Amino acid sequence: MARKNAFYAQSGGVTAVINASACGVLETAREHSDEIGKVYAGRNGIMGALTEDLIDTSAESGDAIAALKYTPGAAFGSCRYKLASFQEHRAQYERLIEVFRAHDIGYFFYNGGGDSQDTAYKVSQLGAELDYPIICVGIPKTVDNDLPITDSSPGFGSAAKYLATSVREAAFDLASMSRSSTKVFALEVMGRHAGWTTAACALAADHDGAAPHVLLLPEVTFNQKPFLTKVEQTLERYGHCVIAVSEGIKGPDGKFLSASGEDAFGHAQLGGAAPVLTNLINANLGCKCHWAVPDYLQRSARHLASKTDVEQAYAVGRVAVEFATAGKNAVMPAIRRLSDAPYQWDIVEAPLSEIANQEKLLPPDFITADGFGITEAARRYLAPLVVGEAYPAFKNGLPEYVKLQNAPAPKKLKREFAV
Amino acid sequence: MARKNAFYAQSGGVTAVINASACGVLETAREHSDEIGKVYAGRNGIMGALTEDLIDTSAESGDAIAALKYTPGAAFGSCRYKLASFQEHRAQYERLIEVFRAHDIGYFFYNGGGDSQDTAYKVSQLGAELDYPIICVGIPKTVDNDLPITDSSPGFGSAAKYLATSVREAAFDLASMSRSSTKVFALEVMGRHAGWTTAACALAADHDGAAPHVLLLPEVTFNQKPFLTKVEQTLERYGHCVIAVSEGIKGPDGKFLSASGEDAFGHAQLGGAAPVLTNLINANLGCKCHWAVPDYLQRSARHLASKTDVEQAYAVGRVAVEFATAGKNAVMPAIRRLSDAPYQWDIVEAPLSEIANQEKLLPPDFITADGFGITEAARRYLAPLVVGEAYPAFKNGLPEYVKLQNAPAPKKLKREFAV
Numbered sequence: 001m002a003r004k005n006a007f008y009a010q011s012g013g014v015t016a017v018i019n020a021s022a023c024g025v026l027e028t029a030r031e032h033s034d035e036i037g038k039v040y041a042g043r044n045g046i047m048g049a050l051t052e053d054l055i056d057t058s059a060e061s062g063d064a065i066a067a068l069k070y071t072p073g074a075a076f077g078s079c080r081y082k083l084a085s086f087q088e089h090r091a092q093y094e095r096l097i098e099v100f101r102a103h104d105i106g107y108f109f110y111n112g113g114g115d116s117q118d119t120a121y122k123v124s125q126l127g128a129e130l131d132y133p134i135i136c137v138g139i140p141k142t143v144d145n146d147l148p149i150t151d152s153s154p155g156f157g158s159a160a161k162y163l164a165t166s167v168r169e170a171a172f173d174l175a176s177m178s179r180s181s182t183k184v185f186a187l188e189v190m191g192r193h194a195g196w197t198t199a200a201c202a203l204a205a206d207h208d209g210a211a212p213h214v215l216l217l218p219e220v221t222f223n224q225k226p227f228l229t230k231v232e233q234t235l236e237r238y239g240h241c242v243i244a245v246s247e248g249i250k251g252p253d254g255k256f257l258s259a260s261g262e263d264a265f266g267h268a269q270l271g272g273a274a275p276v277l278t279n280l281i282n283a284n285l286g287c288k289c290h291w292a293v294p295d296y297l298q299r300s301a302r303h304l305a306s307k308t309d310v311e312q313a314y315a316v317g318r319v320a321v322e323f324a325t326a327g328k329n330a331v332m333p334a335i336r337r338l339s340d341a342p343y344q345w346d347i348v349e350a351p352l353s354e355i356a357n358q359e360k361l362l363p364p365d366f367i368t369a370d371g372f373g374i375t376e377a378a379r380r381y382l383a384p385l386v387v388g389e390a391y392p393a394f395k396n397g398l399p400e401y402v403k404l405q406n407a408p409a410p411k412k413l414k415r416e417f418a419v
Numbered sequence: 420m421a422r423k424n425a426f427y428a429q430s431g432g433v434t435a436v437i438n439a440s441a442c443g444v445l446e447t448a449r450e451h452s453d454e455i456g457k458v459y460a461g462r463n464g465i466m467g468a469l470t471e472d473l474i475d476t477s478a479e480s481g482d483a484i485a486a487l488k489y490t491p492g493a494a495f496g497s498c499r500y501k502l503a504s505f506q507e508h509r510a511q512y513e514r515l516i517e518v519f520r521a522h523d524i525g526y527f528f529y530n531g532g533g534d535s536q537d538t539a540y541k542v543s544q545l546g547a548e549l550d551y552p553i554i555c556v557g558i559p560k561t562v563d564n565d566l567p568i569t570d571s572s573p574g575f576g577s578a579a580k581y582l583a584t585s586v587r588e589a590a591f592d593l594a595s596m597s598r599s600s601t602k603v604f605a606l607e608v609m610g611r612h613a614g615w616t617t618a619a620c621a622l623a624a625d626h627d628g629a630a631p632h633v634l635l636l637p638e639v640t641f642n643q644k645p646f647l648t649k650v651e652q653t654l655e656r657y658g659h660c661v662i663a664v665s666e667g668i669k670g671p672d673g674k675f676l677s678a679s680g681e682d683a684f685g686h687a688q689l690g691g692a693a694p695v696l697t698n699l700i701n702a703n704l705g706c707k708c709h710w711a712v713p714d715y716l717q718r719s720a721r722h723l724a725s726k727t728d729v730e731q732a733y734a735v736g737r738v739a740v741e742f743a744t745a746g747k748n749a750v751m752p753a754i755r756r757l758s759d760a761p762y763q764w765d766i767v768e769a770p771l772s773e774i775a776n777q778e779k780l781l782p783p784d785f786i787t788a789d790g791f792g793i794t795e796a797a798r799r800y801l802a803p804l805v806v807g808e809a810y811p812a813f814k815n816g817l818p819e820y821v822k823l824q825n826a827p828a829p830k831k832l833k834r835e836f837a838v
Contacts, residue, residue: 010595013596014591014592014595014596016588043598044598044599045599047598047599071591072588072591072592073588073591073592073594073595074595077594077595077598078595078596078598079598079599079600080596080599080600081599161816161817164816164817165722165817165818166716166720168817168818168820169435169491169492169715169716169719169720169721169722169818169820170714170715170716170719171492172433172490172491172492172719172820173433173491173492173715173718173719174715175492175496176429176433176492176493176496176497177432177433177497177499179462179463179466179496179497179498180463180466180498180499180500181498181499185714185715203815203816203817204817206815206817272694275691290714290715291712291714292712292713292714292715292716293710293711293712294711294713294716295589295604295709295710295711296588296589296592296593296604296709296711297585297588297589297711297713297716299592300588300589300591300592301585301588302588303584303588303723304722304723306816308816383815383816386815386816386817387815387816388816389810389813391808391810394808396622396625396802396805396806397580397583397622397725397727397802397804397805397806397807398580398583398584398587398622398623398625398805399584399587399588401587401588401591
């Protein structure tokens, strides 16, 4: 293929390390200047392509690109925006082609989770569907760890490390207070459908009886009675109880627990599973409870990123470019685990068609029989993903993160396109 | 004074560095073995003294004591327990004397905030009131930073560093998402009466327009209209808005905002100021909001402690012992600031009588005219307190914290005492 420009964009909820993937893409593209000209970043994901809002990354210094490896968020902006099918919204694809042609774009890299890989897959079909040949490579990213085929998803290891660390630290706090004050602490974890992040909290427990004492996974139906019994037993035994609860747990009626707060108390956004849960405990067991909802903090805590995760995020960015220059379309670099301990991995190619819109849940053999914990198999899987520290630089006591210039590439099209 | 044993205990809400003070006390006491025999730690603060539940710290290795400098929570347990006055509950003081006499205790160190310094002050009067001579030294601690006389309180700098870092990181996340999804993020901060921790969030802003855009301090009455106008203006200007809100903000009616959630929606513990606030924004401005309540995480995040804070926490522990062996009763080591930049400080002695039950709020000249931010004077005050990193050791990807043996000292009294 003749030398072509590339498009790169970030999509969906961000992570502490998605910019490490951006760094991998941009640095590797610069090494392949024979095949790849400029890399245009889409401002706010695919929306940047549709609106011809492109960022000329060649204006960024090598140092700024390197600093992306240590910076959370999405350096070029992200989006929640799904492409309709070719049948439903052909004009959207014609617009993409118009923009790609105007900027001589022959490579398309899309960095995101399941929904975003759906976008990537659709773009990869532009050649077959609309006769615009393009090489499209998806790049995995999600704190939820729910992408199929890849052994783990970049972003997850850092969220896992943050959550397990937070559980361990909060447990030291709770144990200190429990004699005369708070006895229960519930941490609410992201991951509406898949329980990987909640399961990762269990890594905090390094000995029998250590926190967290109860996990509430979205894969397991929440039942009040056995739950309250479990909390009560834990309190009797250890004097305090730490709970990690997925935001997505559902009761036997199939409704989100946080939504049950909504029904009873009037407003959806007040809820959160953790406060509903601690209310329940307080009402039934009468002890003082605390709860935390770290929300964005758990997916942007670059100060506590997993070194393993940063390396994998960078690697999938790098390999994505290598796949592209090797002419591979409609694929995604996937992490393959070679061994648990010592942890060894490499990167293989996965077809986008098998990745898009799939959700990988916790397998049943990762969940203990009572539903409140994880098995040794789960622990073996999770343990290596949080290993290693990769601290950002600090200045005046706070982490120093890069802001790119993000200079817009001059528009070449007259026509606007509404998104 | 003849060689006497010492009592040390931790009290009130814990911090990431209260154990660094414990480390300072224990290491320094060991250096003063001519004057101080054993150090007995009270299990769960003053309750340990009343119930004769004493821990013999001489059983702990030097390495374990040193590791306290890197471990959050209260190594000997804390409590929320206030001594009544001599008049109200003389039996309580007689019991303390009984326990102190049985264990030959002549030094009393009490590590905590305003309420705890009240306990320390009362114990310091045992000589005058009940003819049991004891040297009592308070040791400052509180994430709220509301102790008087001392320039800052150990524990605050680390909470401040955690909060400012979290705001900066979450702001990168929010800015990434704001084009097509969430536009407002509210972080709820501890500190029911004093706004120091909320103010510290402003350290995240290193340039004009950087997050946080709005602070809601407990010292400033919350009014919906100017607040919504401020958020709207911020959204127009920057496309997103980050808010740091104290859990203790009150409306014009003098009621907690979180309690107004209680009235409207049915249950006290569901609330939290942040969800109430984001509901308000959503209802009035129609944009998607996220909120976080880090709760215990902000006061136990030892992984991100301020080196300055750790050093000061250790120093007040060390100096407390030096005060005691110099025969100084009813005092507390206080941090005195000598200069802002370069930051220089030393430790002076403060009378417990002037510390107990006092609350130091943000001074008016630290708050901007519109009430939504802090002044340069506040920034100059806050900036040095978060400087420096003091990472704990990590093992298998998680911070390695010490658990002491906490072997109970044999009881010498037959009589039990109910607390």
